[in-house]
Amino acid sequence: METTKRVDIILDRLYNDPANPAGFAGINQLLIEAKKKDKSIKKKDVIEYLEGHRTYTIHRPRRVRFKRSRTMPAGYMTDVQCDLADFQKLSRQNNGYNYALVAIDVLSKRVFAEPVRTKKGKDMIQAFESILERMEMHPHRVFSDKGTEFTSKEMAEFFKGKDIEKFTPNSSTVKASLAERCIRNIKQRLYRYMSEKHTLKWAEAIHKIVDAINHSKCRAIGGLRPIDISFNNARKIREKIYGRIGSNINRKKTRFQKNDFVRMSRNKNVFAKGYLPNYSDEILQVDLVKNRANPNRYRVKDEKG
Known part of the structure; x- marks a missing residue:
């Protein structure tokens, strides 16, 4: 517990200092600077720290083109x-x-x-x-x-x-x-x-x-x-x-589990500035995981349910 707290203090000072090379940068740059302070710090520690940092999570790059459900017709002219x-x-x-x-x-x-x-x-x-x-x-x-x-x-x-x-x-x-x-x-x-x-x-x-x-x-x-x-x-x-109806090959492991906390990406047009926030400030909770779909789907809820 003490080790975790010490690592967080080091990372917090580095990341929130605009004059530091790791200041408001990405995972790899923060890891490089953190290892100069403590060689025992691992990439996993940096990722866990940034996952809990509000500024990083709302500004992280978002995937614009991601896999969607394939259009699967039931039959001819249906x-x-x-x-x-x-x-x-x-x-x-x-x-x-x-x-x-x-x-x-x-x-x-x-x-x-x-x-x-x-x-x-x-x-x-x-x-x-x-x-x-x-x-x-x-x-x-x-x-x-x-x-x-x-x-x-x-x-x-x-x-x-x-x-x-x-x-x-x-x-x-x-x-x-x-x-x-x-x-x-x-x-x-x-x-x-x-x-x-x-x-x-x-x-x-x-x-x-x-x-x-x-x-x-x-x-x-x-x-x-x-x-x-x-x-x-x-x-x-x-x-x-x-393929046959009901078959679903190449199914991937779910990234999120029920009750996980997530942010929703903002709807931005094609020419939106990349430095503006990509995710909402509101934190939502995964309410349902549909792992039989391809790709996997999730339902989220806010604090009001």
Whole structure:
């Protein structure tokens, strides 16, 4: 106990001294300076000290890109992602169409698209109706980002009426990645088409472009074309790509345990200054550990529960 207290005193003096090379620095620099005072001090001692230091914990570097849950479809046309492609600069040449609603089936990677004039509920519902008519069945679930064009009261009532579960991420930084990548592919082909044909009319060509994409081989589904996947072979394709339902390989050991105390990282934009606090001042407690998920998930609570 006395040794621990002595080590903490040494580390405290070094770390809180702005004139010292270890002053408000990182783990390694503090360890170097600490060993000059006491060679018995180990890296573990420095880490434990800094873990309990408020200033260090709220300013520590945060991981911006970390592993997220993989999108695992239940079957063919059961899970769909959607997003809006922005064509506002070409509105005048396309009869007032500012956007294209793009939807993609997660399993088959089959794409659907429809021009949209505005983000208003009426126009969005009309576009969704058109896309749903071309699908072999209505999806069970639709995932999108937190844009108001997908989360309005009108859209919520529309999805409820169609018996479709609508999902959005908790964080605004999480996007419908499959739909975004699909939009990039569509735009790439569209702009090449417009350059070749000397036109700016994307709305009249988008359905042809999407049809061509659906007839193109896709590495994500083992070199098949999206139109090659149907209800007949969907189960076999799903097991080939994602494995059997319930299987969860490469599961990692949980980093936190129930009742551990943690801080939450702050939501900062891409260009936020790196020297500003990265974590909140509020200390939370781990309330639930979901170690059967991949990656592991945690639920936290504040002092009010």
